[in-house]
Amino acid sequence: MTLQLVLVVAAALFCVGLYGALSQQVVVMVMMGLELMLNGVILAVAAFWWFLAPNPDGMLLLLVVIAAMTVEMAMGFAIATLLHRSKETDMTDMAADLSG
Amino acid sequence: MLSIIVFSALAIIAVASGIAVFRVDSMARATYALAVSFVAVGVMLVMFDLDYIGVITILMMVMEMAIMAIYMIMFMGMNPALMPMSMVHNNRWSAILATGIFLLLAAGALLVPWPARSGTAAPDLTVAVGEALMGSKMLVMLTVSPILFATIVAALVLANPRGRYDRWGDNLKRVCPDDPQQGGLGK
Amino acid sequence: MTGAVMNPAWALLAPVVLGVLALAGAALNGVFVARAEGRPALSGAARPVLEVMRLMRQRRRVTVAADRLLWRIGGMALLVIALLKTAVIPLGPWILADISVGIVWFNAMDVMVWAGMWLIGWGANSAHALAGGYRFLAQAVSYELPLMFALVTPAVAAHSLRVSEVVDAQQDLWFVVWMPVAFLVFCGSVLAFSAWGPFATAAGADIAGGILTEVSGVDRLLIMAGRYALLATGAAFAVALFLGGGSGPLLPDWLWTIVKTLVLLAGFIAVSRRLSAIRPDRLAEVAWIVVLPLALLQTLVVSIIVAVRG
Numbered sequence: 347m348t349l350q351l352v353l354v355v356a357a358a359l360f361c362v363g364l365y366g367a368l369s370q371q372v373v374v375m376v377m378m379g380l381e382l383m384l385n386g387v388i389l390a391v392a393a394f395w396w397f398l399a400p401n402p403d404g405m406l407l408l409l410v411v412i413a414a415m416t417v418e419m420a421m422g423f424a425i426a427t428l429l430h431r432s433k434e435t436d437m438t439d440m441a442a443d444l445s446g
Numbered sequence: 447m448l449s450i451i452v453f454s455a456l457a458i459i460a461v462a463s464g465i466a467v468f469r470v471d472s473m474a475r476a477t478y479a480l481a482v483s484f485v486a487v488g489v490m491l492v493m494f495d496l497d498y499i500g501v502i503t504i505l506m507m508v509m510e511m512a513i514m515a516i517y518m519i520m521f522m523g524m525n526p527a528l529m530p531m532s533m534v535h536n537n538r539w540s541a542i543l544a545t546g547i548f549l550l551l552a553a554g555a556l557l558v559p560w561p562a563r564s565g566t567a568a569p570d571l572t573v574a575v576g577e578a579l580m581g582s583k584m585l586v587m588l589t590v591s592p593i594l595f596a597t598i599v600a601a602l603v604l605a606n607p608r609g610r611y612d613r614w615g616d617n618l619k620r621v622c623p624d625d626p627q628q629g630g631l632g633k
Numbered sequence: 634m635t636g637a638v639m640n641p642a643w644a645l646l647a648p649v650v651l652g653v654l655a656l657a658g659a660a661l662n663g664v665f666v667a668r669a670e671g672r673p674a675l676s677g678a679a680r681p682v683l684e685v686m687r688l689m690r691q692r693r694r695v696t697v698a699a700d701r702l703l704w705r706i707g708g709m710a711l712l713v714i715a716l717l718k719t720a721v722i723p724l725g726p727w728i729l730a731d732i733s734v735g736i737v738w739f740n741a742m743d744v745m746v747w748a749g750m751w752l753i754g755w756g757a758n759s760a761h762a763l764a765g766g767y768r769f770l771a772q773a774v775s776y777e778l779p780l781m782f783a784l785v786t787p788a789v790a791a792h793s794l795r796v797s798e799v800v801d802a803q804q805d806l807w808f809v810v811w812m813p814v815a816f817l818v819f820c821g822s823v824l825a826f827s828a829w830g831p832f833a834t835a836a837g838a839d840i841a842g843g844i845l846t847e848v849s850g851v852d853r854l855l856i857m858a859g860r861y862a863l864l865a866t867g868a869a870f871a872v873a874l875f876l877g878g879g880s881g882p883l884l885p886d887w888l889w890t891i892v893k894t895l896v897l898l899a900g901f902i903a904v905s906r907r908l909s910a911i912r913p914d915r916l917a918e919v920a921w922i923v924v925l926p927l928a929l930l931q932t933l934v935v936s937i938i939v940a941v942r943g
Contacts, residue, residue, distance in 0.1 A: 368540035395494070400566060405575040417594065475702070
């Protein structure tokens with residue numbers, strides 16, 4: 347197991363997530379894409395931490411990424427609920443229309 | 447050698463289930479495919495001796511995906527009959543862009559001369575991260591906590607359909623809150 | 634007590650012990666049911682064995698457009714989760730995997746139950762089953778946070794997330810004495826994540842058996858066995874966290890662990906027959922406004938005691 351191998355896997359996860367976040371129309375599916383991107387980021391940070399500088403500070407970065415994921419999820423669900431209530435839609439395209 | 451085999455198997459599971467998220471026809475399968483991807487990454491973290499963070503990742507993500515599945519079904523409303531689901535836009539350009547960025551990142555990962563490892567891991571990493579969080583790096587904790595709290599408040603403000611005036615009346619004088627759900631405290 | 638290096642072959646024994654405990658729980662439940670129905674108690678004790686044989690022979694019921702993959706995964710999940718939990722539960726001086734984050738591992742596994750129960754409800758493509766799955770998740774949101782703080786409390790007192798160190802820290806005084814609230818919350822959560830007793834609305838008779846509506850044959854056997862196994866692992870973990878593990882006079886450690894686990898398991902089964910069902914939608918408010926602050930307060934008190942004692 348080398349740093350390069352782990353980073354390539356992390357890049358693959360990140361880009362699958364990127365594809366999903368860009369191409370999906372449903373808000374919750376876009377969120378799943380974002381989650382997958384952050385999944386790749388977590389793996390990459392862990393790899394950098396383990397192979398380059400295994401001190402406690404790097405682990406804090408991981409915790410920050412996980413916290414960011416929590417925030418993303420909570421706000422995503424809240425916005426999805428709001429969209430569904432105010433516009434009866436779950437599509438990002440329709441959320442761009444003004445006034446509901 | 448064994449670790450490379452285990453890691454490769456996990457990597458294949460993680461990436462394949464990640465791809466499955468956007469390929470399968472059922473929302474429940476999509477959500478739980480993402481959960482599998484996260485569990486695989488969690489196990490990889492455990493392989494890097496990050497026991498605590500790895501297990502926490504598994505815990506959080508399985509919980510999140512269980513809830514996510516409910517949201518998917520609530521907003522998209524389909525039965526498990528595997529109805530075809532294709533709700534994409536800009537499919538072609540998204541794929542091209544994602545592939546391009548993957549090539550860029552992979553090239554970077556392979557070509558950059560990474561420095562040698564410096565320092566050694568603490569014997570008990572869970573203790574180390576706890577002491578860093580509550581000691582020298584407390585600013586991280588002090589920043590993350592209010593952000594998480596603000597998130598709770600903001601998410602509730604956005605998602606809550608009924609405020610306290612709906613529950614307690616216009617002058618907030620109602621003895622018993624008027625809720626669509628029955629039961630709970632004080633009723 | 635700690636540090637006994639285990640031969641991996643012992644891992645084969647763990648499912649046997651778990652199976653015996655689960656079967657004992659099922660037999661006891663059979664006795665209670667038989668007594669309530671006025672039949673001889675012994676016929677009730679034999680009931681689980683007969684039920685196993687009946688379910689092994691039964692043909693699987695098939696529903697239209699079932700999501701078979703997810704249904705099967707959900708059906709197996711409960712038993713697999715219970716087995717994964719046994720890895721961190723000490724039996725006297727032995728523990729299969731004394732990992733440094735044993736308590737977090739247990740917690741992660743009981744979150745897996747969320748997925749398992751919901752998938753059982755989802756896979757059948759049946760309205761009652763799905764309602765059962767939703768009921769379980771609604772209940773899970775209520776019990777999970779108090780459960781987390783109940784798990785944190787012994788870890789704070791023992792300065793460790795390693796289960797063997799938590800057991801060692803109770804040599805002088807069992808944790809149940811000075812953290813009774815955490816113990817009660819944990820016991821309630823064990824009933825809740827096994828969908829048992831007052832928390833069994835997910836499989837309630839009012840929705841035609843809920844998640845169990847459409848499962849039959851081997852699937853049903855796996856799910857029922859999984860619920861008893863979850864109950865047994867919950868009792869065994871409560872023994873390790875709060876009841877001093879294997880400490881006790883005369884008998885060897887491992888026997889004490891089993892005796893205590895059996896007593897607690899019997900208590901779970903006896904008590905939950907006497908409680909009425911708790912509706913998940915009404916549980917949420919009570920769990921978040923009363924139980925969660927109580928659990929937090931318990932953690933705070935224990936933290937202060939630990940800090941003062943140094």
